[in-house]
Amino acid sequence: MIIFDHVSKTYDNGVKGLIDVNLTINDGEFLSIIGLSGAGKSTLLRAINRLNEITEGEIIIDDKSLTKANKKELKEIRRGIGLISQQFNLVKRNTVQKNILSGKLGYYSTAKSVFGLFSKEDYELCNEVLEKVGLSEKLHTRCDDLSGGQQQRVSIARTLFQEANIILADEPVSSLDPVTSVEIMDELKKINETMGKTVIVNIHSVELAKAYSTRVIALQDGRLVFDGKPEELSNEVLTMIYKGDSFLRESGK
Numbered sequence: 001m002i003i004f005d006h007v008s009k010t011y012d013n014g015v016k017g018l019i020d021v022n023l024t025i026n027d028g029e030f031l032s033i034i035g036l037s038g039a040g041k042s043t044l045l046r047a048i049n050r051l052n053e054i055t056e057g058e059i060i061i062d063d064k065s066l067t068k069a070n071k072k073e074l075k076e077i078r079r080g081i082g083l084i085s086q087q088f089n090l091v092k093r094n095t096v097q098k099n100i101l102s103g104k105l106g107y108y109s110t111a112k113s114v115f116g117l118f119s120k121e122d123y124e125l126c127n128e129v130l131e132k133v134g135l136s137e138k139l140h141t142r143c144d145d146l147s148g149g150q151q152q153r154v155s156i157a158r159t160l161f162q163e164a165n166i167i168l169a170d171e172p173v174s175s176l177d178p179v180t181s182v183e184i185m186d187e188l189k190k191i192n193e194t195m196g197k198t199v200i201v202n203i204h205s206v207e208l209a210k211a212y213s214t215r216v217i218a219l220q221d222g223r224l225v226f227d228g229k230p231e232e233l234s235n236e237v238l239t240m241i242y243k244g245d246s247f248l249r250e251s252g253k
Contacts, residue, residue: 001026002048002166002198007057009043009222017043018054019222025200027165030192032209033202035219036242041202044219045168048200049081050074061166082159086171088151092144096135096154099143100126103162122161129160133187149180156187160195167191169201173208181205185212206238 002025009017017040025031033041046052047059050066059066066077082103083089090099101118130136133153143151152172159167169188173181189212192199203209209216210230218226218241226237 001060001062003058003060004044004047005058005060007047007054007059009040009047009052010055016222017052018047018219021057021222021224023217023224023227025198027198028192028196030189030199030212030214031201032213032216033200033219034204034206034209034216034241037204039219040222041219042170043222045170045200045202048166048168049078049083051083079162080164081166081168082162082164084152084155084159084167084169084172086174088143088148088155090143090151090154093142095140095142096130096138096146096157097126097140099154100129100158100161103158125161129157132160132191133157147180148176149183152176152180152184153187156184156191160191164197166198166200169199169203171202171204174204181208188212206233209233 002023004021004023007021007023008019011017021044033044035041043052047054048061048066050059050069054067058068061077061080064073064077066074069077091102101122104118104122127136127139130139133156135150135153135157138146138150138154143154146154155172167188172188173184176184185208188199188201191197201209201213210233213230216226216228216230216233217224218237220241226233226241
């Protein structure tokens with residue numbers, strides 16, 4: 001469970017990324033975050049693994065304070081959180097295998113990490129997660145020889161290899177064509193349903209959010225303005241989210 005307790009984020013230039021956000025994300029949810037560019041979607045998502053430090057409030061993950069965690073505690077919490085981004089975050093000149101194995105560097109000492117001294121079990125798990133995303137034959141292929149969709153599948157496999165319970169996906173399909181986008185979303189949904197992983201996706205496409213999510217939240221200028229089921233995203237609500245705050249005024253929120 002992830003709890004946002006009166007969370008705000010103000011950047012050094014005075015821009016408010018999040019304003020008094022209260023939110024509880026339950027285990028096993030597929031949650032999509034929608035809203036205009038600059039609404040605070042990435043700020044909220046990256047606050048969950050503390051890549052963005054909040055300025056007010058507290059974030060609690062499985063009864064542990066992410067906000068107050070020291071360096072050692074933060075490392076432990078982050079082991080359970082995987083991140084998939086639109087840039088894939090792969091070392092392109094390295095093989096698929098090496099990129100996936102990097103998902104567990106947080107479990108190894110500095111010396112073992114430098115020399116790549118992974119266990120037999122880790123190599124076996126690497127093969128298993130590649131099979132799950134349909135890339136078994138690409139084990140020793142350099143990542144710069146893969147298509148964009150294949151590279152994103154490697155990112156997903158690396159997160160599975162990390163054995164994270166929470167998967168954060170920051171615009172995972174924005175650089176992909178429509179067909180490949182659906183394939184990647186199918187992959188994330190399968191992981192959510194078959195493995196019970198909590199999946200949180202920052203996404204621009206309302207259509208994809210409605211098709212794959214069990215729950216959708218929307219941000220507007222850093223504020224949480226919608227939290228509900230995909231089928232509750234009526235034209236009126238979408239107009240409020242993307243074109244103004246008339247819905248908020250009418251509802252008295």
